[in-house]
Amino acid sequence: MSVLDRLAERQLVVVTGKGGTGKTTLAAVLGRLMADRGKRVLLLEVDPRESLHQALGTEPSGGALVPAGAGLFIQNLQPGAVIEGLVREKVHLAYLAHKITESVAFHQFVEGAPGLKETALLGHAYRVLQGGHRPQTDLVIVDAPATGHSATMLAAPGLLAQASEGGQLGDMAADLAAFLADDSRCGVVLATLAEEMPIQETLELIDLLEEKLGIQPDLIVANGLYPPLPQGAAEAPGTSLWEARRRLNEAELSRLAAAWDGPLLELPLLPLDRGPLLVKALASRFSREDL
Amino acid sequence: MSSDLLAGRLIVVVGAGGVGKTTLAAALALGSAKEGRRTLVMTFDPSLRLKDALGVVDAAKDDPIRVMEHGPGFLDAALLDAKRTFDRLIRTYAPGAAAARRIFSNRFYRDMAGNLSGILEYMAMERLFEMQASGRYDRIILDTPPTRQAMDFLQAPMRMMNLVDSKAIRFATDPWWDGAGRKSLAVHFALKGAMELSDRIIGRRFLLDVVEFIRAFAPLFDGFRSRAEEVRNLLQAEETRFLLVAGAGPDRVPDAMFFLRKLVETGHHLGPILVNQVHPSLDAAPGKEDGLTLLRFLADRDQRGLTLLRSLFPGGQKIIPIALEPVPPADLETLGRLFEKVSKTGPD
Numbered sequence: 001m002s003v004l005d006r007l008a009e010r011q012l013v014v015v016t017g018k019g020g021t022g023k024t025t026l027a028a029v030l031g032r033l034m035a036d037r038g039k040r041v042l043l044l045e046v047d048p049r050e051s052l053h054q055a056l057g058t059e060p061s062g063g064a065l066v067p068a069g070a071g072l073f074i075q076n077l078q079p080g081a082v083i084e085g086l087v088r089e090k091v092h093l094a095y096l097a098h099k100i101t102e103s104v105a106f107h108q109f110v111e112g113a114p115g116l117k118e119t120a121l122l123g124h125a126y127r128v129l130q131g132g133h134r135p136q137t138d139l140v141i142v143d144a145p146a147t148g149h150s151a152t153m154l155a156a157p158g159l160l161a162q163a164s165e166g167g168q169l170g171d172m173a174a175d176l177a178a179f180l181a182d183d184s185r186c187g188v189v190l191a192t193l194a195e196e197m198p199i200q201e202t203l204e205l206i207d208l209l210e211e212k213l214g215i216q217p218d219l220i221v222a223n224g225l226y227p228p229l230p231q232g233a234a235e236a237p238g239t240s241l242w243e244a245r246r247r248l249n250e251a252e253l254s255r256l257a258a259a260w261d262g263p264l265l266e267l268p269l270l271p272l273d274r275g276p277l278l279v280k281a282l283a284s285r286f287s288r289e290d291l
Numbered sequence: 292m293s294s295d296l297l298a299g300r301l302i303v304v305v306g307a308g309g310v311g312k313t314t315l316a317a318a319l320a321l322g323s324a325k326e327g328r329r330t331l332v333m334t335f336d337p338s339l340r341l342k343d344a345l346g347v348v349d350a351a352k353d354d355p356i357r358v359m360e361h362g363p364g365f366l367d368a369a370l371l372d373a374k375r376t377f378d379r380l381i382r383t384y385a386p387g388a389a390a391a392r393r394i395f396s397n398r399f400y401r402d403m404a405g406n407l408s409g410i411l412e413y414m415a416m417e418r419l420f421e422m423q424a425s426g427r428y429d430r431i432i433l434d435t436p437p438t439r440q441a442m443d444f445l446q447a448p449m450r451m452m453n454l455v456d457s458k459a460i461r462f463a464t465d466p467w468w469d470g471a472g473r474k475s476l477a478v479h480f481a482l483k484g485a486m487e488l489s490d491r492i493i494g495r496r497f498l499l500d501v502v503e504f505i506r507a508f509a510p511l512f513d514g515f516r517s518r519a520e521e522v523r524n525l526l527q528a529e530e531t532r533f534l535l536v537a538g539a540g541p542d543r544v545p546d547a548m549f550f551l552r553k554l555v556e557t558g559h560h561l562g563p564i565l566v567n568q569v570h571p572s573l574d575a576a577p578g579k580e581d582g583l584t585l586l587r588f589l590a591d592r593d594q595r596g597l598t599l600l601r602s603l604f605p606g607g608q609k610i611i612p613i614a615l616e617p618v619p620p621a622d623l624e625t626l627g628r629l630f631e632k633v634s635k636t637g638p639d
Contacts, residue, residue: 019308020538049549051542163399163500196338196619198309230582236573238586244617271588274542 016150017191022223027143028055035071043074057276079117115156151208187218194249227268299532306536307546311567316434322630324366331367334434373414384514393507399500416522532562539569539593563609569593
């Protein structure tokens with residue numbers, strides 16, 4: 001079974017990696033590929049400064065669902081809004097719900113409580129998949145936040161379930177933790193660059209995912225590689241730079257290969273700005289590779 | 292130019308992840324030491340290569356270690372470790388060893404306090420303040436974690452102050468909790484209702500862990516509050532400069548603008564903007580079949596980014612482009628060359 005076949009069977013795929021590694025574009029590429037296979041896909045973006053819409057050439061979401069071609073929706077989702085929505089749902093009196101969500105203590109709790117925001121976001125994805133939501137969704141792809149280790153994000157529901165054992169919050173978190181640990185339903189894709197720090201973090205993340213959650217990424221994507229210098233390329237100030245960077249990429253890729261024998265996709269730097277053309281070009285590379 | 296780059300007794304290097312902040316912070320610090328200043332560079336998570344270059348080992352998590360000396364100047368490096376700093380703060384402010392032990396053994400502190408949002412950033416500020424107050428340095432250069440989302444670390448002192456003053460904490464430390472306090476029947480039932488509600492939602496054990504943590508922590512709050520205020524003042528001082536490192540290309544400009552707006556809004560002082568990893572321009576005419584289409588695209592893309600950034604600062608903010616290095620600096624010599632290059636480039 002190819003990696004794409006396996007991803008198409010998932011319900012939730014979390015795309016993660018260090019900032020600046022092309023995570024958002026990768027999420028868009030995966031969304032496009034899965035939608036082209038007939039899946040109904042929702043792409044969730046967490047960064048409040050939206051960029052997913054640029055990759056797909058749509059309007060910014062601003063929290064709303066925005067169609068991005070056949071079978072694909074994008075949504076920018078803020079944890080604060082999700083938690084407020086939950087309060088409104090649980091507390092039936094509108095006045096009381098308003099009092100709670102407007103209170104300083106509530107905001108401090110939401111800001112300060114460890115793991116709460118992460119749990120709320122993943123919980124939202126889980127609920128969308130449970131049905132009853134429009135549009136109906138087969139697969140949610142999360143463009144995870146760049147800050148901090150995403151292992152922390154994925155481990156949050158489990159920690160919260162332990163800490164808050166016996167409460168409703170704990171029960172919800174436990175459900176979610178079980179869902180995340182089920183590797184027939186949930187998967188992780190890592191984006192990286194073939195440079196020292198991103199590779200270092202990728203290696204640490206692979207270990208953390210294994211140790212904290214007992215899961216392995218479905219795929220690692222090394223983005224923005226300098227391709228081999230074309231045959232007969234002219235001498236120019238930049239060519240030695242290109243060659244040196246290419247060597248650096250190769251050295252880092254072999255460091256990764258020494259620690260990771262799972263699926264790895266190498267994507268080259270392309271002379272295209274972030275946008276639908278780049279997503280299309282990368283998607284066709286994806287399909288071409290026999291992973 | 293270098294006097295511009297190194298203006299300030301405290302230089303805080305900020306920017307999104309992956310733009311080369313740590314390497315530039317190290318290069319600037321080395322430049323400062325070579326100018327005869329007693330300099331400290333504080334960094335979160337340097338690459339192995341840079342760690343080797345600076346010769347820092349894990350011992351630098353506790354005390355700065357000496358990297359090099361140059362006349363009266365020298366360079367020290369310190370690694371930031373939030374949990375260790377937190378532990379040390381507790382030892383400093385706790386009213387006795389027993390009180391400190393109570394906190395250390397609290398389950399909430401052990402498992403979760405490290406994940407409290409803003410704690411990491413606050414601890415960095417705390418350590419910075421400690422170093423600055425020691426008087427051992429003429430100049431401190433702080434490399435910050437990539438807090439792309441919210442500039443958490445600038446808000447960290449404020450947030451710490453808010454937390455200490457918050458109702459939730461006063462609520463938890465109030466003696467009504469274990470029935471020792473005296474209160475009216477109405478308050479009693481209101482509190483009981485609220486507790487039962489939150490107990491049902493959050494779970495009793497969690498609540499008890501948190502309350503125990505907060506109570507163990509309460510004697511430390513006064514020390515924390517005044518310290519957080521001092522840290523905030525230090526960050527806003529005239530002598531403190533924020534140096535923004537931005538990635539090259541138009542895609543990175545919104546990131547840079549986000550940081551800049553936050554910094555200025557919150558009353559911090561800006562130094563020059565460093566646009567890092569800019570691809571060099573090709574002289575060859577465009578469209579030629581020389582196999583360099585990609586390189587030409589990258590050079591053009593990075594120029595577009597610079598033009599866009601400059602157009603957003605008609606007032607003449609200093610913007611310094613730094614060319615992409617073929618090989619990232621890996622020792623003091625190459626770091627030194629990077630500093631020379633940056634300080635000679637100047638604003639274009």
